[in-house]
Amino acid sequence: MRLLHVSTFRLESFIDEECPPYAILSHTWGKEETTLQEVQLAETVSSLSSAKRCLAVGVLPGNLPYEEGVWKIAGCAFRAETDGFEYIWCDTCCIDKTNSTELSEAINSMYEWYSGQLCYAYLEDGPSQDRWDSTVKDLLFSKSRWFTRGWTLQELIAPSSVVFFNATWHPIGTRLDYRDVISKTTNIDIDVLDGQDPLRCSIANRMSWASRRQTTRIEDLAYCLMGLFGVNMPLIYGEKRRAFLRLQTEIMKISEDHSLFAWKLPRRVAMGEIPRSGLLASQPACFSGFRNFAPFSPHDGDDSIPPFSMTSRGVNINLSMAKADSRQFGLSDRSEVFFAVFNCQDTTDTRVPYWVFLIRESRGSFRRYHQNRNYSAGELELIVRKATQNTIYVAQNDCVAQNEDTRTQWAFTFYIAELDEELSGLSLLLEVYPNPQRQSTLSWDPKERRLDYSKLVPGLAAAVYVGDENGRGKMLLIGLDSKWHPRHVFHEVPGTNIVFLEGSVMDPKSPKIGQYWTTWNITFSSGRSSSETILDLGYWSTIRGESPESNKRKWSQAWTKDEWMIGSVNKKRWLDCQWVYEVSFEAVELCI
Numbered sequence: 001m002r003l004l005h006v007s008t009f010r011l012e013s014f015i016d017e018e019c020p021p022y023a024i025l026s027h028t029w030g031k032e033e034t035t036l037q038e039v040q041l042a043e044t045v046s047s048l049s050s051a052k053r054c055l056a057v058g059v060l061p062g063n064l065p066y067e068e069g070v071w072k073i074a075g076c077a078f079r080a081e082t083d084g085f086e087y088i089w090c091d092t093c094c095i096d097k098t099n100s101t102e103l104s105e106a107i108n109s110m111y112e113w114y115s116g117q118l119c120y121a122y123l124e125d126g127p128s129q130d131r132w133d134s135t136v137k138d139l140l141f142s143k144s145r146w147f148t149r150g151w152t153l154q155e156l157i158a159p160s161s162v163v164f165f166n167a168t169w170h171p172i173g174t175r176l177d178y179r180d181v182i183s184k185t186t187n188i189d190i191d192v193l194d195g196q197d198p199l200r201c202s203i204a205n206r207m208s209w210a211s212r213r214q215t216t217r218i219e220d221l222a223y224c225l226m227g228l229f230g231v232n233m234p235l236i237y238g239e240k241r242r243a244f245l246r247l248q249t250e251i252m253k254i255s256e257d258h259s260l261f262a263w264k265l266p267r268r269v270a271m272g273e274i275p276r277s278g279l280l281a282s283q284p285a286c287f288s289g290f291r292n293f294a295p296f297s298p299h300d301g302d303d304s305i306p307p308f309s310m311t312s313r314g315v316n317i318n319l320s321m322a323k324a325d326s327r328q329f330g331l332s333d334r335s336e337v338f339f340a341v342f343n344c345q346d347t348t349d350t351r352v353p354y355w356v357f358l359i360r361e362s363r364g365s366f367r368r369y370h371q372n373r374n375y376s377a378g379e380l381e382l383i384v385r386k387a388t389q390n391t392i393y394v395a396q397n398d399c400v401a402q403n404e405d406t407r408t409q410w411a412f413t414f415y416i417a418e419l420d421e422e423l424s425g426l427s428l429l430l431e432v433y434p435n436p437q438r439q440s441t442l443s444w445d446p447k448e449r450r451l452d453y454s455k456l457v458p459g460l461a462a463a464v465y466v467g468d469e470n471g472r473g474k475m476l477l478i479g480l481d482s483k484w485h486p487r488h489v490f491h492e493v494p495g496t497n498i499v500f501l502e503g504s505v506m507d508p509k510s511p512k513i514g515q516y517w518t519t520w521n522i523t524f525s526s527g528r529s530s531s532e533t534i535l536d537l538g539y540w541s542t543i544r545g546e547s548p549e550s551n552k553r554k555w556s557q558a559w560t561k562d563e564w565m566i567g568s569v570n571k572k573r574w575l576d577c578q579w580v581y582e583v584s585f586e587a588v589e590l591c592i
Contacts, residue, residue: 003087023080026155034069075169111227114158126166150215202294204259207287278396314395320387351377
């Protein structure tokens with residue numbers, strides 16, 4: 001291991017057991033980084049020493065002609081020396097990246113090098129020291145690019161302490177100071193930010209931390225996670241997404257946690273197609289929304305789980321399985337589809353375990369069948385009771401799509417919980433008004449609290465009112481966007497029985513023809529005795545400079561063709577829990 005001396009800026013090598021105390025620099029890479037070869041040049045050493053002296057007397061980085069990489073290292077050295085350290089470690093200049101053997105060893109060792117150390121996190125886009133109030137400062141802090149990069153995830157978790165600095169090397173705060181903001185931004189458990197061993201968290205939970213992070217090289221999405229899962233493997237740049245499959249295979253060797261298989265495809269493989277895949281995900285993004293999934297024991301007092309492993313035929317695993325009716329998927333009688341129940345569940349909804357569909361293929365092995373069907377908790381409990389244990393092989397290769405119409409095959413349910421006792425005790429109402437234009441595809445069951453789609457149609461599904469009998473409360477709009485993603489948005493109700501909502505609507509996947517403005521006029525009755533609902537949606541827009549009047553008819557056609565999405569640029573929110581979406585009103589702030 002190489003360390004950089006904070007005074008001489010000389011690189012020194014140490015055997016792990018002989019390493020002196022050191023501080024770590026965490027940052028996002030730019031175009032002007034200082035490499036190991038450059039830091040050994042006398043000219044670079046002179047620049048580092050000069051920049052460090054400037055920082056010591058309060059000269060800001062932007063006022064002198066030093067490269068960004070020099071300022072990072074000089075600032076880290078200055079802060080470390082102030083804190084009593086003689087050495088620092090920085091990935092840009094302490095690893096010889098021209099040596100593939102050394103690079104592989106370093107990446108496999110990084111998490112251990114970070115563990116228990118003090119880390120200086122340099123946020124070049126972090127908030128300035130006095131310019132913003134605390135609310136704006138928290139927002140700017142959470143929006144830093146540092147929180148989106150793959151390599152900074154382990155640099156956030158592994159060190160015993162993390163101190164954040166902005167571009168002028170002014171301290172922003174510590175990981176402890178910002179733990180609530182960091183947890184909300186990254187989905188990392190607060191206990192982990194407080195120092196709990198991340199190995200105590202489920203695999204799906206840890207994977208979800210990386211689901212929104214990016215790396216320059218595709219392979220690094222896997223390599224940067226090795227330490228978080230306690231595994232090691234050789235680096236093979238050029239293998240692309242196969243690196244993530246290798247990572248999961250290594251995890252399988254040391255863990256029996258079934259939440260490794262709790263994921264979903266981040267997007268449709270192709271419109272109108274139902275894909276098939278193996279049990280292992282292709283990328284961390286597949287685990288988005290599975291933070292709360294964790295293993296459990298299927299038998300009281302029995303903690304033993306049959307081991308599973310990767311073989312030449314795919315994943316060999318023992319699962320509880322029950323046969324499904326293949327005809328409900330539009331498949332022939334010869335096709336065999338099964339419910340497969342895993343030894344894990346969503347800890348926020350413990351009614352049923354996690355399950356997927358598996359389809360038997362010609363050679364006797366299985367594939368995961370990404371078909372979505374809608375079942376109540378009671379139906380799933382019956383299915384689980386009928387399931388029998390089977391040891392099978394699930395082939396692991398690229399996703400294969402079958403030509404079936406998902407728009408007519410997929411089903412969907414919103415589960416709308418009743419108000420809790422405290423809110424209902426205040427004589428508040430909860431009324432659900434399905435969209436009359438969707439009567440052929442929607443049904444509301446007030447006993448089961450389910451709003452069911454028999455056929456997926458984008459657009460507004462229902463308006464849910466929460467408030468008093470005089471119309472003072474909030475309205476929740478729920479529905480599906482143009483990609484069949486669930487959306488919901490709260491709006492305050494300004495007057496009795498009238499909802500006048502205005503928000504800008506833009507589908508990021510649509511052609512770039514400008515923003516769409518839409519006005520929703522919804523008239524409803526909030527009394528218990530009446531369920532009459534009138535929904536009148538009109539549109540106006542400014543596209544390519546055209547006037548609203550010339551676009552009114554165009555928007556009317558767009559609504560007729562169901563080419564509309566719910567939400568707004570600033571208030572889009574996903575409901576994300578295995579295609580059964582529970583709308584909870586516990587946190588609704590009513591305007592009574």
